[in-house]
Amino acid sequence: MHELSVCQSLLREVERAAAANGSRDVTRIVVAIGPLAGVDGALLARAFDVARGGTIAAHAALDIEALPVRVRCRICAAETQTPANRLLCGRCASWQVDLRSGAELLLKRVEMTVEADAAASAS
Numbered sequence: 001m002h003e004l005s006v007c008q009s010l011l012r013e014v015e016r017a018a019a020a021n022g023s024r025d026v027t028r029i030v031v032a033i034g035p036l037a038g039v040d041g042a043l044l045a046r047a048f049d050v051a052r053g054g055t056i057a058a059h060a061a062l063d064i065e066a067l068p069v070r071v072r073c074r075i076c077a078a079e080t081q082t083p084a085n086r087l088l089c090g091r092c093a094s095w096q097v098d099l100r101s102g103a104e105l106l107l108k109r110v111e112m113t114v115e116a117d118a119a120a121s122a123s
C-alpha cells in the first residue's frame with residue numbers, strides 16, 4: 001500500500017520535529033493533500049492508524065486538509081483555481097497552463113506537548 005510508505009515518511013518528519021522541540025508526545029498532525037498528489041485521504045488515515053503504533057505519534061490525531069488545484073495560464077498569465085479533472089485557465093479557458101499547486105502532500109502542522117523542564121532548558 002502506497003499510503004503506508006507515505007505515512008512512514010510523514011512520521012519520520014514528525015519525530016524530527018518533536019525531537020527538535022524536546023517533546024515526547026505529539027497530539028495532532030495536520031497534513032494537506034492536493035487532489036493530484038496521488039494519495040487517498042481515507043487510505044492515508046487508515047495507514048496512519050497502523051504506522052503510528054510504537055511511535056511518538058501513537059496517540060496523535062490526524063487531520064487531513066484538501067489543497068486546491070491552481071494553474072497559471074501561459075496565454076493570459078492569470079493564476080486561477082480549477083477542478084482537478086479540468087485543468088484549464090479560469091479566465092480564458094486555455095489548456096496551456098502550468099500546475100502551480102495541487103500535487104503536493106505537506107506536513108502542515110505538528111502539535112505536541114513540551115514538558116516544562118525541556119522548555120526551560122531550551123530557553
Ligand SMILES: [Zn+2]
Binds near residue numbers: 073076092094
Ligand atoms: Zn488564460
